[in-house]
Amino acid sequence: MAAFLPQRPRAVLDGVLPTSACAELIAAARALAVVGYRDFVCSATILEVAASAPELLPPLVAAREAVRAAVEEALGLPCGLLVEFTGLICWRPGAVIGWHHDANRPYLQQRAYSAVCYLNTAGSDFRGGTFLFQRLGDISDEAAPVEVHALPGRVVAYSAQDVHSITPVTAGERFTLTLWFTEDPAHCEDSRLLVQLAGGCSGRPAPLPASMWVLPDATDLRLCRLAMAGLALVCRGRLLLSAAAAEELADAEGGSPLGVHLAVQPAMLRAWLAWEAAAAAQGAGGAAGAAAVAASPAPEAGEAPPAPSAPSEAAAVVVPGMEFSSVQEGVLAVQHWARMRGSCASTHERVCSTHLCCSPAASDACCAWLRTCRLSSSCKLQEWPAELGKVVGELQVAVAESQQYLARQRAALDALLPRWLQLGAFFHEGAD
Ligand SMILES: O=C(O)CCC(=O)C(=O)O
Ligand SMILES: [Fe+2]
Numbered sequence: 001m002a003a004f005l006p007q008r009p010r011a012v013l014d015g016v017l018p019t020s021a022c023a024e025l026i027a028a029a030r031a032l033a034v035v036g037y038r039d040f041v042c043s044a045t046i047l048e049v050a051a052s053a054p055e056l057l058p059p060l061v062a063a064r065e066a067v068r069a070a071v072e073e074a075l076g077l078p079c080g081l082l083v084e085f086t087g088l089i090c091w092r093p094g095a096v097i098g099w100h101h102d103a104n105r106p107y108l109q110q111r112a113y114s115a116v117c118y119l120n121t122a123g124s125d126f127r128g129g130t131f132l133f134q135r136l137g138d139i140s141d142e143a144a145p146v147e148v149h150a151l152p153g154r155v156v157a158y159s160a161q162d163v164h165s166i167t168p169v170t171a172g173e174r175f176t177l178t179l180w181f182t183e184d185p186a187h188c189e190d191s192r193l194l195v196q197l198a199g200g201c202s203g204r205p206a207p208l209p210a211s212m213w214v215l216p217d218a219t220d221l222r223l224c225r226l227a228m229a230g231l232a233l234v235c236r237g238r239l240l241l242s243a244a245a246a247e248e249l250a251d252a253e254g255g256s257p258l259g260v261h262l263a264v265q266p267a268m269l270r271a272w273l274a275w276e277a278a279a280a281a282q283g284a285g286g287a288a289g290a291a292a293v294a295a296s297p298a299p300e301a302g303e304a305p306p307a308p309s310a311p312s313e314a315a316a317v318v319v320p321g322m323e324f325s326s327v328q329e330g331v332l333a334v335q336h337w338a339r340m341r342g343s344c345a346s347t348h349e350r351v352c353s354t355h356l357c358c359s360p361a362a363s364d365a366c367c368a369w370l371r372t373c374r375l376s377s378s379c380k381l382q383e384w385p386a387e388l389g390k391v392v393g394e395l396q397v398a399v400a401e402s403q404q405y406l407a408r409q410r411a412a413l414d415a416l417l418p419r420w421l422q423l424g425a426f427f428h429e430g431a432d
Helices: 019-032 046-052 054-075 189-198 221-228 243-251 257-282 286-295 327-341 344-352 360-378 381-431
Strands: 010-013 041-045 082-091 097-100 111-118 126-128 131-133 155-159 164-166 169-172 174-182 233-236 239-242
Touching: 010 054, 019 041, 019 046, 019 054, 019 082, 019 174, 041 046, 046 054, 046 082, 046 189, 054 082, 054 111, 054 155, 054 174, 054 381, 082 189, 189 381
Parallel strands: none
Antiparallel strands: 010 155, 041 082, 082 174, 097 164, 111 155, 111 174, 126 169, 131 164, 233 239
């Protein structure tokens, strides 16, 4: 444990999470994170996880509790801390935060302490991204930590008023589990989490990031999901949009990032849901049925995704990083692969589902698959099956492993949920 000064509590704690738990959380973040709270940052909050992939709550909650317990002990807070925010955060190249403290807005006054648990290693998994505390030039500076380099399982904890900064991430991806603590029960995230969980955990549509930053590497399963959905993708600035959303965007308020985000979100979501509904209506149509769905999505009240076989002009635009010459080519490649696998419907599940990259190994296999996509950019389409064949075995193992992993997490959630809900009811009654 590092120096701890009561007047300016700062602690750096190693080994709070085992490396395996960190890898698990990174895989969950890769699967779920959407455009985050600042440029080049993607995040998945605990509430978003509860809404879209509740079976991933058990490892996230376990990690949250481990960090909370370690911070309470290190900062000597016997009364216990309430968690105001839990999020998995991915920092991509370009992400940076200047000097600030974490309660620096009127609506953040409830934050009392902060804790960041690093999930991967500075210098090897990513470059830059060093956490710096401001030196205050008083005697306590001698002992207080000022610079924190990320290592899996290392936690930095500090008062939310303590000024700090993060140097720019220059390469790779920096993953953190970030927690803010409050002493005010009204701001504890658990009540919102319980309300959400009480609403039921199953049958939710697969989450689709509504928009995303276009990233230099773009090795991202989400791009694949979008291409599978037959969406024509358009690159606008650093946002990747559906063609339909791009049209709406023209009307968006001055093209401001917020306006853009608001315009994009509903359009893409509607398109995705329309596609999902069409796929469900086709039922177990097998390869041909599902391929037909992908090729001619059902007309819907919202936007149906553009048909891959009838590309719009916008569709000729790039899906960055995938290096297909068009989205259609990407879709065809996926369909080829699907036919090879014998079932397009389950391929949809495998390729499009968030869950494909929920286990670390599956996540790696997905990345391998997407890398293959990229490596194959110069290949002709007919060469795809051979190319893809190389990783099909790996994916099969990954899918099986992912399914087992999710089954285990679902069982864990089933076991936890009644207790959480009971607790929620207890607190609710207590509050009445
Ligand atoms: O990721 C970190 O090391 C700290 C992040 C931070 O300061 C913040 O999100 O306010
Ligand atoms: Fe901060």
